[in-house]
Amino acid sequence: MNIKNIGISFLILFGFWLLLNGTFSTPVIVTGLIVSLIIPMWFCARCDVFADMRLTPKAFFYTFIYLFVFGFELVKSNLDVTRRVISPKLPINPGIVKVKTKLKSKMARLILANSITLTPGTFTLAIEKKYLYVHWIDVQDKDVEAATKDIVQKFEKYLEVIYG
Amino acid sequence: METLKIIGAVITLMGSIALLLGALGLVRMPDLYNRIQTGTKASTFGTMLTLFGLVFIFPGWTGKLIILILFVGISNPVSSHVLARNAYRAGVPLTGKTTVDRLAEDMEKKNVEPKNDAQ
Amino acid sequence: MVNTILTISVVLILLSILLSLYRFIKGPNTADRVIAFDVMTIASIGLIGLIAYFDNRIVYLDVAVVYGLLSFIGVIVVAKFLEKSL
Numbered sequence: 001m002n003i004k005n006i007g008i009s010f011l012i013l014f015g016f017w018l019l020l021n022g023t024f025s026t027p028v029i030v031t032g033l034i035v036s037l038i039i040p041m042w043f044c045a046r047c048d049v050f051a052d053m054r055l056t057p058k059a060f061f062y063t064f065i066y067l068f069v070f071g072f073e074l075v076k077s078n079l080d081v082t083r084r085v086i087s088p089k090l091p092i093n094p095g096i097v098k099v100k101t102k103l104k105s106k107m108a109r110l111i112l113a114n115s116i117t118l119t120p121g122t123f124t125l126a127i128e129k130k131y132l133y134v135h136w137i138d139v140q141d142k143d144v145e146a147a148t149k150d151i152v153q154k155f156e157k158y159l160e161v162i163y164g
Numbered sequence: 165m166e167t168l169k170i171i172g173a174v175i176t177l178m179g180s181i182a183l184l185l186g187a188l189g190l191v192r193m194p195d196l197y198n199r200i201q202t203g204t205k206a207s208t209f210g211t212m213l214t215l216f217g218l219v220f221i222f223p224g225w226t227g228k229l230i231i232l233i234l235f236v237g238i239s240n241p242v243s244s245h246v247l248a249r250n251a252y253r254a255g256v257p258l259t260g261k262t263t264v265d266r267l268a269e270d271m272e273k274k275n276v277e278p279k280n281d282a283q
Numbered sequence: 284m285v286n287t288i289l290t291i292s293v294v295l296i297l298l299s300i301l302l303s304l305y306r307f308i309k310g311p312n313t314a315d316r317v318i319a320f321d322v323m324t325i326a327s328i329g330l331i332g333l334i335a336y337f338d339n340r341i342v343y344l345d346v347a348v349v350y351g352l353l354s355f356i357g358v359i360v361v362a363k364f365l366e367k368s369l
Contacts (some may be wrong), residue, residue: 019227022341078182078209081202085189094198094259117241120205125197126249135248137201166284173288176333180292180299187299190306190322196314197308207322209298214329218336221285228344229332235285235351236328240357243321243358251314252364 008050009040024034047108059162064159073154081120084137096138097147099132101156103113107162115155122151172220179213182206195259196251200244208240287335296330317361325352 013036029158036047053059084091103109113124116134126133141147184208189202190263215229300323307319328347335343 019231022227074209081206082185084187085192085202090192092198114241115247118205120201123201124245125252133199135197137198168296169285177307180295183329184299187302187322191302196288198316199318203318207325211325211329215332218332221336225341232347239349239355240307243355245328246359247317250362254356254365256312256314278288
């Protein structure tokens with residue numbers, strides 16, 4: 001359990017270090033290896049952030065699909081917001097709706113909330129256990145179930161596979 | 165080589181147009197929450213595109229530019245979420261056009277229930 | 284060609300910073316000003332990237348990383364402050 005946490009933190013820190021330096025000379029790699037091994041062992045002795053992550057090939061495959069779906073949604077909804085900003089009548093219909101998520105792990109909920117926030121048109125205002133309160137710039141369904149179908153499900157079906 | 169640079173420059177131009185539209189939304193929208201919708205997120209997208217365009221122009225800078233893109237993309241949703249939540253708790257009003265507010269309804273319920281228990 | 288297009292982008296980014304400066308000055312309450320500040324700093328990160336292109340110095344990108352970090356912390360701190368008093 002803890003090996004997994006330390007391992008994933010180590011990989012992230014080491015990748016960050018290499019990208020920041022931009023070179024692959026020996027001193028840089030050795031320093032990076034040592035420092036990014038010490039930091040997770042020191043600070044991440046009891047953390048459980050990555051504990052629910054699945055490391056199967058299917059999960060990796062779905063991570064890539066998720067990134068593509070997310071990028072597509074990002075571009076699409078940015079175009080939508082652009083249309084709203086430019087048009088002189090300002091066609092907005094804002095409101096706060098309540099949606100429900102099936103995801104159990106904390107990290108998956110965090111990623112879901114961040115994805116909802118980064119696609120313009122919706123952003124997460126508050127999280128209460130399995131309910132998310134979402135501010136929606138163009139409310140189409142006030143009902144919990146229908147709003148869940150519109151906002152959450154396009155991301156949830158992939159995150160369900162990657163996390164438990 | 166030259167075409168690749170022009171493609172990068174055009175992507176950067178699209179990013180700066182997105183930034184301009186985000187700022188325009190910031191000025192035009194009626195209340196704080198809609199300003200967050202258009203303002204911060206369109207500008208995040210714009211900055212990500214601007215930096216992504218530079219990847220085509222300077223392939224040697226890819227590492228640092230990717231770090232910047234990831235950093236902007238991860239930190240900005242978090243900061244706008246925290247700001248919106250705390251502003252809502254502090255009572256920043258919603259616009260008059262708002263159609264539905266489930267959070268206020270649920271908060272009201274929670275405030276009512278403990279009172280009933282106390283009596 | 285590339286230089287011309289990128290100069291136009293610099294002008295557009297400066298315009299967007301000016302527009303958010305309007306919201307920063309006029310904004311009815313603190314939260315609006317913080318949002319305007321957030322947009323200004325994010326636009327500045329893109330601007331620093333373009334300045335790094337014009338001066339051909341990669342070091343400026345480190346400045347942009349630190350700038351983004353400071354703006355993130357600043358927004359979080361002001362948001363925390365808002366919750367307690369306003």
